[in-house]
Amino acid sequence: MLDTIRDLEQEALAALDGAADADAVHAVVSGLLGKKGRLQGVLRQIGTLPKDERAEVGRLANVAKRAVEEAARKRLDAFQAAREADLGETEWVDATLPGACRGGGSFHPISQMCREVEDIFLGMGFDLADGPWVEDEWHNFDALNIPADHPARDLQDTFWMEDSNVLRTHTSPVQLRVMKAGRLPIRVVCIGRVFRNEATDATHEHTFHQVEGLLVDREVSVAHMLYVMRSLLQELFGKDIEVRLRPAYFPFVEPGFEMDMRWRGAWLELVGCGLVHPNVLRAGGIEPDVYSGFAFGFGIDRLVMLRYGLDDIRHFMGGDLRFLRQFTRGVEL
Ligand code: PHE
16 A cells, blocks of 8 residues: 555656646646545555554655645746746737727717816806706796796797606706805806707707806806806807897896807807896895896807808707717717
């Protein structure tokens, strides 16, 4: 039995010498020392030996076990060291190569414009605000001083929900949400989707995008509003852009204006704006004798159409990739 053990040890050591990789090493070790290994097989017969020979067999088995384990560890270390030494060759990566480009992903032109406008306002010290697409009547109409019989509330213009909520028809309800939050002074813009029950055509879409601005502080005047509006348009369209202010009616501002921009020789109506109506301030929990403010709202879609010379607003929600792929300028996804 002592010879058998020595033979097994020699055989295993030779196999380890010839092992090609770590798996082969593990196979040799478990083939000899594992529960069903050959050394175990031999040791199971130890009971058949005379008592005085058993200790010697046990000792030799341990020696063999340790020798094989030690040899296996050395082989594994050698494999590991070889792999690490090779790493520079086998796993070398040129970090300066351009990445694999799957190509084509980009932001929707509307999203690009939203980000641009957002940046301009953040640069002027405005914060971003937001509100729900499904609005209640109070925020969308009542609190904005829009009379109960105002045509804007008609089914033709407004998507009414069964529970008498509406899909917000403009971003102005966000004004109320910000005022109600109770922090003064206010300087926010909200950029988001609005919905109107329109028969769609080249210039009308049921879903479009507005930018709402609201500034409330002490002694805010039309001059402040004019400055902010003009800065916005000049940032977007160039420093020499010409603008004009015309009186206009929106129930939630007084006085109210429409700001036009001179574009290719014609005046383009662009932004609705004005000083926040005292009723609106009051609805928002703000004292109109102490605070005043201006608000403005304009369409993002319109700006994008102007910039790219697009003639049909329906492209934006159409989901046609051939259209969208033309706008890979800007931030890649
Ligand atoms: N909410 C108005 C609209 O949808 C725009 C507007 C906003 C006008 C704020 C004045 C002040 O047309």
